[in-house]
Amino acid sequence: MSRLHAPLSVPGSTPLPRRLAALLCAALGATLGPLAAAQEPAPGGTIQYGHFQEPSCLVASWVQGWYLQRQFSDNLVSRGADGKLWPWLATSWSVSKDRKSYTFQLKPNVRFTDGTPLDAPAVAANFKRWLDVDPAKRNNAAFQYFGDKFESATATGPLTVRVTLKTPYQPFLTVLSHATHGILSPASFERSTAENCERPVGSGPFVVEKWNRGLNVVFKRNPNYNSAPANARHQGPAYVEGLVWKFLKEPTVRYGSLLAGESDVIYDIPAVHWKEANEKFTVVRHITGGSPLRLQLNTAHPPFDDLRVRRALAHAADRQRAVEVASQGAVPFEGNGALSQSAPEYLRELASRYPFDPAQANRLLDEAGWTGRTPEGIRTRNGVPLTARVAYGAGGIVTPDIAQALQIVQEQARAVGFNLVFKPTALADWWAGKNRGPNDYDILPAYWTASGAEVLQISWRPDAGDKPNPNNASRFQDPKLWALIREADQTADDARRVQLYQQAQRLMVDSAAVVGLATLPVALASSPRLKGVWLAGGVGEPVFHDAHFVK
Amino acid sequence: MSTPIDAPGRGGRGLARARLLWQGLGAVAALWAAASFTFLVQTLMPGDRAMLLINMAAGNLTNPSPEEIAAVNARYGFDDPVLVQYLRYLGNLLRGDLGVSFQQHQPVLAMIGEQIGPTLTLAFSALVTAWVIAVALTLACTAREHPLSRAASALQVALATIPPYWIGTILLVAFAVELRWFPVEGQHSLAGLVLPTLSLALPLAGYLGQVLQDEFARVLEQPFVTSARMRGMGDLGVRLRHVLRHAVLPGVTLSGWALGKLLSGAVLIEAVFARQGLGGLLVAATSARDVPLVTGIVLTSAAVYVVTNLLVDHAYRLIDPRIRLS
Numbered sequence: 001m002s003r004l005h006a007p008l009s010v011p012g013s014t015p016l017p018r019r020l021a022a023l024l025c026a027a028l029g030a031t032l033g034p035l036a037a038a039q040e041p042a043p044g045g046t047i048q049y050g051h052f053q054e055p056s057c058l059v060a061s062w063v064q065g066w067y068l069q070r071q072f073s074d075n076l077v078s079r080g081a082d083g084k085l086w087p088w089l090a091t092s093w094s095v096s097k098d099r100k101s102y103t104f105q106l107k108p109n110v111r112f113t114d115g116t117p118l119d120a121p122a123v124a125a126n127f128k129r130w131l132d133v134d135p136a137k138r139n140n141a142a143f144q145y146f147g148d149k150f151e152s153a154t155a156t157g158p159l160t161v162r163v164t165l166k167t168p169y170q171p172f173l174t175v176l177s178h179a180t181h182g183i184l185s186p187a188s189f190e191r192s193t194a195e196n197c198e199r200p201v202g203s204g205p206f207v208v209e210k211w212n213r214g215l216n217v218v219f220k221r222n223p224n225y226n227s228a229p230a231n232a233r234h235q236g237p238a239y240v241e242g243l244v245w246k247f248l249k250e251p252t253v254r255y256g257s258l259l260a261g262e263s264d265v266i267y268d269i270p271a272v273h274w275k276e277a278n279e280k281f282t283v284v285r286h287i288t289g290g291s292p293l294r295l296q297l298n299t300a301h302p303p304f305d306d307l308r309v310r311r312a313l314a315h316a317a318d319r320q321r322a323v324e325v326a327s328q329g330a331v332p333f334e335g336n337g338a339l340s341q342s343a344p345e346y347l348r349e350l351a352s353r354y355p356f357d358p359a360q361a362n363r364l365l366d367e368a369g370w371t372g373r374t375p376e377g378i379r380t381r382n383g384v385p386l387t388a389r390v391a392y393g394a395g396g397i398v399t400p401d402i403a404q405a406l407q408i409v410q411e412q413a414r415a416v417g418f419n420l421v422f423k424p425t426a427l428a429d430w431w432a433g434k435n436r437g438p439n440d441y442d443i444l445p446a447y448w449t450a451s452g453a454e455v456l457q458i459s460w461r462p463d464a465g466d467k468p469n470p471n472n473a474s475r476f477q478d479p480k481l482w483a484l485i486r487e488a489d490q491t492a493d494d495a496r497r498v499q500l501y502q503q504a505q506r507l508m509v510d511s512a513a514v515v516g517l518a519t520l521p522v523a524l525a526s527s528p529r530l531k532g533v534w535l536a537g538g539v540g541e542p543v544f545h546d547a548h549f550v551k
Numbered sequence: 552m553s554t555p556i557d558a559p560g561r562g563g564r565g566l567a568r569a570r571l572l573w574q575g576l577g578a579v580a581a582l583w584a585a586a587s588f589t590f591l592v593q594t595l596m597p598g599d600r601a602m603l604l605i606n607m608a609a610g611n612l613t614n615p616s617p618e619e620i621a622a623v624n625a626r627y628g629f630d631d632p633v634l635v636q637y638l639r640y641l642g643n644l645l646r647g648d649l650g651v652s653f654q655q656h657q658p659v660l661a662m663i664g665e666q667i668g669p670t671l672t673l674a675f676s677a678l679v680t681a682w683v684i685a686v687a688l689t690l691a692c693t694a695r696e697h698p699l700s701r702a703a704s705a706l707q708v709a710l711a712t713i714p715p716y717w718i719g720t721i722l723l724v725a726f727a728v729e730l731r732w733f734p735v736e737g738q739h740s741l742a743g744l745v746l747p748t749l750s751l752a753l754p755l756a757g758y759l760g761q762v763l764q765d766e767f768a769r770v771l772e773q774p775f776v777t778s779a780r781m782r783g784m785g786d787l788g789v790r791l792r793h794v795l796r797h798a799v800l801p802g803v804t805l806s807g808w809a810l811g812k813l814l815s816g817a818v819l820i821e822a823v824f825a826r827q828g829l830g831g832l833l834v835a836a837t838s839a840r841d842v843p844l845v846t847g848i849v850l851t852s853a854a855v856y857v858v859t860n861l862l863v864d865h866a867y868r869l870i871d872p873r874i875r876l877s
Contacts, residue, residue: 056655057655062609062610062611135622136608193656194657214827214831215738216710246736248736252720252723253823256727260734262734262735334856361627395838427839428840429598429601429838431607432606433599433603496577
């Protein structure tokens with residue numbers, strides 16, 4: 001058994017130098033005591049938080065649900081923004097020699113807010129629930145990340161859980177740190193789906209009191225909270241009494257609410273106010289890892305079955321300028337379409353692999369035989385115009401800023417002879433599969449929120465028989481790529497694993513199966529009265545447990 | 552039914568009863584048509600509904616197995632012939648059961664009940680406000696050779712053409728964000744109702760005012776107005792007691808239509824001012840093709856519309872007793 005994390009308390013006799021050190025610390029503590037007490041934040045107050053989207057269920061396995069779940073549940077482990085893993089509900093864990101078995105030691109005396117104990121059987125029950133056969137109960141993130149690898153979760157002691165996988169899977173702990181894998185009360189699962197959606201029960205710093213649909217979710221403090229992660233700024237209950245999580249969909253009302261003092265903190269600062277917000281308020285920003293917003297080019301069909309045409313598109317537009325102009329600095333550019341810059345496995349040099357170079361784009365298209373021209377200036381080959389359909393869910397993945405950036409790209413691509421046709425698709429139709437069939441699009445902009453390279457197996461898994469992987473919209477099926485990703489996912493050696501992930505990125509970007517566009521920042525602006533709001537290292541989930549008001 | 556011609560009282564009652572019956576039947580037919588149309592459009596639209604529900608629950612694109620698709624189809628009866636689904640829906644509707652939301656798993660009736668209050672409050676306060684503005688401007692300005700009255704008339708035309716969403720955003724930025732006279736979020740207080748109400752009421756007041764003034768100017772020319780003036784009645788008295796009573800009739804007719812417009816306008820205004828309401832519910836339901844919820848909301852709006860029009864019809868005869876059954 002190799003230890004990843006030592007238990008927090010080391011049993012046995014304490015050596016003399018350490019005892020001396022402890023004495024010194026105690027003396028120092030005595031002198032610093034009053035000062036430290038003065039710095040202890042004053043409790044009280046209710047945070048008014050202006051959020052954006054409202055999910056249809058408070059336990060949702062997509063990122064808007066993760067943000068909420070971070071408030072009412074705790075995970076086994078916590079991930080820092082640097083990728084380091086910290087103890088949380090699991091005070092320690094160990095991995096078997098074959099790297100398939102994880103044994104978690106749980107924090108004692110933790111209870112769910114319905115009063116039931118958070119113990120080993122409860123954790124095992126959560127694993128079973130995540131991988132339920134019923135799509136209405138299942139956690140889709142768990143299903144996609146380790147559904148095919150999971151073997152069993154067993155309580156081997158009152159506070160000891162052993163999770164066994166069929167194959168080694170190195171990103172497992174990172175995946176478990178995502179708020180969607182927060183541990184919920186198994187007793188609550190006995191209730192109806194409606195109740196579980198409306199009043200989920202975890203052990204987190206806040207308790208869902210009431211969901212006023214279309215308006216807000218009212219949280220109150222969990223007064224018995226004793227299970228903050230080791231990387232939290234304090235242990236024990238939250239400083240504030242409550243949290244009102246408001247759904248302010250319109251950017252004007254959201255930012256206006258912060259200006260007028262009706263909100264203490266807001267999510268997603270509108271681009272036009274980005275500069276002002278940074279001057280007036282405390283802004284925290286987390287660049288989400290995982291797959292950035294990139295153009296997935298359909299490599300299975302003309303025109304993008306030709307590498308030269310894919311590269312020509314990448315060179316055709318000044319994507320960096322387009323994103324900067326459209327978002328006014330609120331959204332940083334991401335040139336590496338394979339992975340986001342905050343991922344520890346990120347390969348920076350790939351971000352500048354395809355600089356803005358219309359001459360090169362024209363050369364590549366000439367070589368590829370797109371030498372004819374329509375009267376409008378669109379290139380043709382054998383009489384067929386160089387048209388590419390850009391399909392996306394309107395109002396969902398593509399925000400107004402990104403839509404504007406895409407229009408700039410469209411205009412510049414036109415100058416070298418591309419005709420990009422936008423196919424915005426109503427969300428209902430989008431989820432039902434419209435414009436997403438393998439032959440329905442040529443470019444599909446999308447992202448996938450994650451911490452780092454653990455996302456690659458989702459985005460690049462090859463099609464299973466005649467069922468295309470809907471998340472591999474590039475339809476890029478190079479067996480070499482899948483072999484690299486699978487090997488990396490199973491490699492324990494950190495340096496080697498990163499190297500393999502980077503080789504995979506290089507293959508994706510060199511083959512221009514994806515063309516990078518933008519990062520996915522999570523940004524909060526808070527009033528100077530509110531201190532201590534931070535973004536978790538998983539995917540930037542807002543954390544209000546340490547937040548407190550100052551006079 | 553034979554009614555003696557020389558018994559107008561009884562005959563009037565019988566006719567009134569028949570008329571009520573017809574109106575009731577008409578209302579039921581209108582509701583049935585609204586429910587059927589919405590249900591069928593939602594059901595017949597192309598796209599795999601089971602796939603849609605699984606993907607929306609997952610929040611991303613999944614590759615559900617045929618068994619998972621079959622399970623969802625069986626749960627909601629998507630596999631049954633459309634006629635069977637439709638009859639089942641109508642049957643439930645007759646029992647007052649609007650069903651359970653596909654996506655949010657809550658009873659539709661309860662969801663609508665939770666959201667309808669704020670929407671109706673907004674719509675009716677906008678209707679009343681629009682009337683107050685329109686009547687005040689009409690009384691003060693119609694057929695007066697004064698630059699101010701011409702300016703008021705021009706203002707009304709301008710208001711009538713401005714979209715409420717735009718007015719709402721301008722009012723929000725000016726009076727809530729900048730001047731801080733009103734709260735930004737419009738849900739929590741009476742003061743918060745002012746700007747959303749004005750956003751909907753101003754364009755309607757412009758339109759209503761135009762209609763009122765045309766009629767008002769026409770009535771001012773009528774002989775009975777001249778005779779009232781000759782009896783020595785003052786200008787304001789004439790305008791208030793004689794002319795207004797006639798001039799409001801087309802406006803009252805319009806109010807039934809206006810309420811429908813206000814209900815649809817509320818969808819956007821509720822979003823601008825972050826208010827609860829049917830609008831947000833409808834948008835969410837439509838984008839999830841949540842058939843029971845969409846149909847329930849459409850049915851509710853239709854019911855409000857039908858009831859209002861019945862009321863308008865009766866108000867008409869209260870205002871002008873000369874209007875009798877034809």
